[in-house]
Amino acid sequence: MPKVRIYELAKMLKIENKELIEKLKELGIDAKSHMSVLTEEDAAVVMEMFDTKQDTITAQEKTEQQTEQVEQQQYDVTEKKQENQENQNHKKGKNKKEKNHNQQNHNQQQKVEQPEQSEEDVAVKYIGENPTVKELAEVLGKNASEIVKLLMKKGIMAGINQNVEFDMAVAIAEEFDIILEKEQEKDIMEEVFGQEEQDDEKDLKERPPVVVVMGHVDHGKTSLLDSIRHSSVTSNEAGGITQHIGAYTVQIAGKPITFLDTPGHEAFTAMRMRGAQITDIAVLVVAADDGVMPQTVEAINHAKAAGVDIIVAINKMDKPSANPDRVKQELTEYGLLAEDWGGETICVPVSAVNKQGIDQLLEMITLVAEMKELKANPNKKARGAIVEAQLDKGRGSVATVLVQSGTLHVGDPVVAGSAYGKIRAMTDDKGRRVKKAGPSTPVEVLGLSEVPTAGDTFYVAENEKQARQVAESVIAKNRENLIKDTPQKVSLDDLFTQIQSGNVKDLNVVVKADVQGSVEAVRQSLERLSNEEVRIRIIHGGVGTITESDVMLASASNAIIIGFNVRPEPAAKLFADEEKVDVRLYRVIYNAIEDITAAMKGMLDPVYEEKVLGHAEIRQLFKASGVGSIAGSYVLDGKFERNCQARITRDGIVVFEGELESLKRFKDDVKEVAAGYECGLVFKKFNDIKVGDFVEAFKMVEVPR
Template identity: 65%
Template sequence: MSKVRVYEIAKQLDISTKEILDKLKEYGFEVHSHMSSLQEDEVNLIMEYYAQEEPTNEKKVESEEVIKPPTPTLSELEKAKETLKKQEEPLQQSTQIADPRTTKERTRPDLTHQVKSTKGKNKKKNKNKKLEKAGNMGQQNFDNENKNLNEDIKVIEIPANISIRDLADKMNMAAIELIKNLMKKGKMATINQEIDFELAAQVAEEFDIIVELEEEKDLLEEIFKEVEDKEEDLEARPPVVVVMGHVDHGKTSLLDAIRSTHVTTREAGGITQHIGASTVTLNGKKITFLDTPGHEAFTAMRMRGAQVTDIAILVVAADDGVMPQTIEAINHARAAGVEIIVAINKMDKQGANPDRVKQELADQGLLVEDWGGDTICVPVSAVKGEGLDNLLEMVLLVAEMNNYKANPNCKARGTIVEAQLDKGRGPVATVLVQRGTLKVGDPIVAGCAYGRIRAMVDDKGRQVKKAGPSTPVEILGLSEVPVAGDMFYVANSDKQARQAADKVKAQGRLQILGQSQQKVSLDDLYNQIQEGQMKELNLIVKADVQGSVEAVKQSLERLSNEEVRIRIIHGAVGAITESDLMLASASGAIIIGFNVRPDTATKAIADREEVDIRLYRVIYNAIEDIKSAMKGMLDPEFVEKVTGHIEVRQTFKVSGVGTVAGGYVLDGKVGRHSGVRIVRDGIVVYEGKLASLKRFKDDVKEVNTGYECGLMFERFNDIKEGDIAEAFIMEEVPR
């Protein structure tokens, strides 16, 4: 019998691979992963174990049923209740004598302190007098008085500004009563008109209601805050997969081949409803594929905080091997912390050499399982459709091992995958639900866009009513086109969604206003970054042809990294116009021109508005200029520099002070403010700072090579002869 892998046994028994691994380890078998091979006797043992397991479980259930505690009868419950009542009577009597106040009354004086009117103060005095009498006169009289007070005084919380309708709801009154009251005060108001807290307090007081200012909640924090899910609320979700690799290695062909094999035929007429993502099904389990144009888009989404993918399929051509973009894709996937599965494509070609590909992958730190590593590698042919099922099985296996879960029973949140303006349907966005269940009718907010979902369409072009975790859908009903990569959130109401979007927009406007006050130019960008903490460079690109615009945009956006983001806020064909300058002035942008020039009038406006215009004929020159500016935008790195080594030759214990080391500077020098680490037999036993540095009895700033010194270390006295103290400083190094 040939060797059988663990995951194949799990598939045959229809149980999880993790369970098989745990059971094998329990029996002492040496298994490392789902790809480990089993001998014939090991396979027989595990098959026999699971064949016998079912009857054992039935007996266990029977035994559990036998020891269930009996349910008490109604008469037994009544007897127990009577006994408990008799036991409590003496306790209640003693409590009434010691403290005649009720629980309700004990909390009530806190409200009376807030009564502002004379009427309220008098009631408080009367209440206190009656409270004193309550201990002597009995509980009943006090309860009656307390009840009357409760009927008279009501306390509500309202925000700083509130509409008449909302105030009436909180006061449990008809809005018309409040409008009449305001008219008597000479103020005309409609039901939706907002009034301030002071006026609301005056109105409420006339109806014997006290108002308090409710604690102001940050609207954005309330909607956008991260929520920790309980373990019991989590359910398994499909894995989200992105396909990456070098250009022409077959990413698109592989995706198309998977779709044509595993996606149900679309609507009649061959209409393809492409929504930027698709779901395939294998053995009843779903996998979601995201269509990204390349790892640059993948990274751009990650930079905006959208950790959307779980697994990256790295496509490498068998006849071409690892290329520069393949290495970039590997680095992007690693930085995102996603699992990597290698698909060696084009196995049908004449010059296919998978072993060479595996060697080149190993050089990049991806050691495949065949060679003793832990990277799954699957040979495929997108053209012939070979190896696709095996590739999808490996995706499901990785998903099973990582146990991807989400809470489907909460408000939905997720990521905007792509968005555009459709002439017939308005703003359209493809979203990936990551948590909760998104439903038609939900009010959502995504950056500056908001709205109630009018319709949802899945990747097959079908209308759906709801979408759970890891499900991609196209949504209609937003106020404007959102930014791809932004998160979307479900709000409590349309009003809350609109307010949140307005607040996001206002914050953006304030940021733009702040930028416009301090104009940006490449020449003094570094100094401006230091003062303004600027981490984003806005650019406007104008060129003579559309091809140049696209080339420049892509080249410049690739310069973005996790610390600095380059935003092309506008790109178009034609001369630099006045409207370009106004946009640049408002958003603090720099204008990049290719083979175009501003006219005299436009140049004069640029000088007046202090807008920096850079004109080029070669893309490379623009990239170099932007790179130089970005170096000023990056925070400097701090690098450790060792300045010297001191050998501890004697130690002295001084009472009330600690241990003093007598040392000799072997090389370099040691400064009073240097960092120090003590190395003993090659192991660092302490790292910190010097408490003192002396030459004889004098404090000194530094001691050079060949001189003796006295040392004390902050919060460390375990110094021994023969220890080496290494002195170092942290130096600021420009990027």
């Protein structure tokens, strides 16, 4: 049973709301009104209690019936006259009893029906998150002044155009016996193009499987894929880490297989998730000499969540330290039991270096694909996913797309999020121009108005006009959400609230990268560094070189700029120097994370610790007009510095702690006095000093975090 309101439960149990509320209070369950919501556990407890009560009542009725039967038999034994008389009396009594019983039932039924009539009036209404007072009043069909009064009673001063938290709006609605539910936001794309329809079996044709290669960093994913397609990719990547998702089609025994290569670094979680969601089979690469690592576990979870079949490729079998049994043992902890160990997970030992086991791996992929009977309808408008997107100087917006259903043609009007356009050209993974692409085919397309977001679904529209209208609707929706999410400026009304909430500091960042997937990855990595004291806000993320407008935005927002595989324009570099905007350029994401972590440590409130400078003993007192008491002291160890802190102890008890106002040697002010020398000490706002007191000099030193 899901969450249920009290009046609904009372209706099911056929009792009054008041009675149920009393029972709930006896059970220690908080219930304020008939509109209150009960959890699944609480509702189950109440139902069980009333079921037990019902069983007791049924048992009592059964006993009464048995007693009546026994009495009836006794009446048969007695004389006929007496029996008739008794029967008549019994009938009268029984009729009277039945009459009273019926009357009670009628009264109880009326009592039960009363709340039912009022409960039928309970309406369910829908509203957006954090509505204004005016919107809430309109939905509830009440005057805004009534809502304002109710809010005042609850200690909230709100004007007609001020926003109300959704929970408070629900509480206000309960006052009018109205259930308020959160309005579900409609997806613009689904509204226009609808959800994927089930195709007729006769229209379906076999399609190639889409295989994603996943695993931990440096376990040999790209090298394995390189061995499969006989080309070199790894050497071109910065730091040996695959930075962009690539999509390739490989012919195996005349049948095509589409491979996706996902980066292994944990920062690219979003890219790997996207890879798992658009694929049929996941090849999990695990190094035989390294075993299961954090990103391996992450990859397993993504593949399981996406419902794709997992084939384990135990790589680096050519190494002397290779131990495939250890890998299989570790995989069992995550629900993957190898076939040769009695499980269902296919494990293939391979070596990407000497191409050992590659044919067997491809054979297994083909076998799993045949068992899955992968089919799609190529004779309809195309629909698929944006695998990667980037801005090319000569070609403009370039997107790598994977067609999932239908066939994509050159000239088709396409929309993907806020990007739209007519496809001007299509290129396959080997760089050849193609005119169409069927299901499970990756192609690079040109002609979109802007760089789409990697992971977006693309749709073929009726015409370019419809595509533009849908994209404009998405842009308008995104703008609304941005305005809604942008924090309001501090006013005197909420200043105290913000101070009490911890005075959160923000580190604003502008991210520019060469491809959209990298922007996403950098964004996720940096946002994960946020903590209670410092929050990282990515105020803008884009593809392409760092421009003057990026520097202007960073300057206005007091932000730093992070460039990933991009350079600033010469004019932008000069402008950044003028505005003193910090521009950091990186090729590998680890360095960016390290630098931001260091910057965050600088922003945290400093932590101080006490550093003892020295000790002195007061041996003589002097009085001076305008100064007060001067402590003639002898420095026992360390040294005393001007403007340091001092602590006076007398018989082991601290009598003063504060600033040292003056440090003299004879009649001269000095910067410091070392051990073995005498000096005169004056303490700020403290004259109650005595001969024999001990003085400790110290200062507060900032501790690096």
